[in-house]
Amino acid sequence: MKTIYFDNNATTQVAEEVLEEIQPLFCELYGNPSSMHTFGGQMGRKIGQAREQVAGLLGCEPSEIVFTSGGTESDNTAIKGTLAALPHKLKIITSRIEHPAVLTVCRELENQGYTVVELPVDKEGQLDIEQLAEELDDDTALVTIMYANNETGVIFPIDKISSLTAEKGVVFHTDAVQAVGKIPLNLSKSNIDLLSLSGHKLHGPKGVGVLYVRKGTRLSPYMLGGHQEAGRRAGTENVPGIVGIGKACELAAKNFEQENSKVRKLRDKLEGAILEKCPDARLNGYKENRLPNTTNISFEYIEGEAILLMLDKYGICASSGSACTSGSLEPSHVLRAMGVPFTAAHGSIRFSLSRYNTEEEVDYTIEKMPPIVNQLRKLSPFVAK
Numbered sequence: 442m443k444t445i446y447f448d449n450n451a452t453t454q455v456a457e458e459v460l461e462e463i464q465p466l467f468c469e470l471y472g473n474p475s476s477m478h479t480f481g482g483q484m485g486r487k488i489g490q491a492r493e494q495v496a497g498l499l500g501c502e503p504s505e506i507v508f509t510s511g512g513t514e515s516d517n518t519a520i521k522g523t524l525a526a527l528p529h530k531l532k533i534i535t536s537r538i539e540h541p542a543v544l545t546v547c548r549e550l551e552n553q554g555y556t557v558v559e560l561p562v563d564k565e566g567q568l569d570i571e572q573l574a575e576e577l578d579d580d581t582a583l584v585t586i587m588y589a590n591n592e593t594g595v596i597f598p599i600d601k602i603s604s605l606t607a608e609k610g611v612v613f614h615t616d617a618v619q620a621v622g623k624i625p626l627n628l629s630k631s632n633i634d635l636l637s638l639s640g641h642k643l644h645g646p647k648g649v650g651v652l653y654v655r656k657g658t659r660l661s662p663y664m665l666g667g668h669q670e671a672g673r674r675a676g677t678e679n680v681p682g683i684v685g686i687g688k689a690c691e692l693a694a695k696n697f698e699q700e701n702s703k704v705r706k707l708r709d710k711l712e713g714a715i716l717e718k719c720p721d722a723r724l725n726g727y728k729e730n731r732l733p734n735t736t737n738i739s740f741e742y743i744e745g746e747a748i749l750l751m752l753d754k755y756g757i758c759a760s761s762g763s764a765c766t767s768g769s770l771e772p773s774h775v776l777r778a779m780g781v782p783f784t785a786a787h788g789s790i791r792f793s794l795s796r797y798n799t800e801e802e803v804d805y806t807i808e809k810m811p812p813i814v815n816q817l818r819k820l821s822p823f824v825a826k
């Protein structure tokens with residue numbers, strides 16, 4: 442059975458072009474970029490090229506790119522590195538719907554004595570910018586707000602937020618792990634100080650990421666050791682990963698318009714048909730300002746996990762908005778923060794598409810969804826029989 446992969450916000454297929462660039466870097470060109478010999482030196486040039494490719498997609502200087510082990514490390518570095526560089530400031534502002542790579546760090550810092558403000562969102566997943574403006578004060582070290590949400594795809598008004606922080610002289614970090622490659626960015630024209638991205642979300646390899654550090658931003662290194670990455674991130678470079686994320690960024694920049702409009706059309710077709718054909722289904726999140734590849738739909742009175750299992754039988758991969766913790770199914774913190782009713786939050790499914798999805802796959806899924814939902818509703822204790 443062929444796999445139909447609609448879980449691209451979890452991870453993506455590595456592009457063939459990326460794989461081709463990486464393959465020789467394991468057994469043929471495996472030198473250490475810090476070595477004095479020519480063999481190792483070649484790796485330094487490859488890293489330099491990758492830095493330019495990433496900078497090309499982000500619209501920044503190559504020297505502002507720091508390679509890391511992924512989105513999680515980039516987020517940790519941005520937060521902890523800023524606080525270490527500004528030890529007299531003890532307040533962090535974030536949102537309630539951040540990825541755990543940000544939220545868990547902030548909550549841990551709160552336990553250590555920092556003041557953490559988690560801004561709420563409305564029922565469409567949008568932030569109240571006025572509340573953010575009110576919270577900005579002289580004690581604020583950092584504002585860390587994601588570019589786009591991984592569960593709903595809702596995009597935050599990052600230009601407005603970063604103008605506010607710039608006015609107040611507060612460092613601004615954005616977790617753009619889900620946004621890069623899906624929405625246009627030009628960091629040279631923005632007020633963003635720090636931005637995280639991850640290779641495996643844009644058809645690059647897993648275990649590699651980037652932290653963009655705007656020239657002049659005060660940041661203490663998080664990983665200590667050697668002098669790699671100009672002293673900003675210690676550890677022997679993951680050369681295949683770095684070359685891979687570079688190529689993935691080059692591909693994303695090259696085919697940007699064409700691929701994102703194709704993905705948007707497929708997403709809209711899938712979403713529109715499911716909402717029309719499945720009774721008691723509702724969209725979670727703001728419809729307009731959203732990533733082109735993501736849709737999050739709640740099906741009242743049934744469990745998201747049950748839908749996933751039935752989709753899986755047909756080879757269709759998606760994900761649910763619940764996390765199985767300590768034996769009970771908790772609706773996602775994102776949907777809870779948006780005030781999605783309990784019965785709907787439990788039955789939420791995220792479909793996240795990529796450039797590799799086809800119209801046939803969308804049509805097949807549209808055909809399978811209504812009978813799955815009807816069958817599960819018949820078994821549901823919440824539906825009057």
Ligand code: PLP
Pocket residue numbers: 450451510511512513514516540542587590591616618619639640641648649650
């Ligand atoms: N931030 C967001 C918004 C994400 O979606 C993810 C991964 O799901 C991460 C951070 C973590 O990235 P990584 O898997 O590269 O550590």
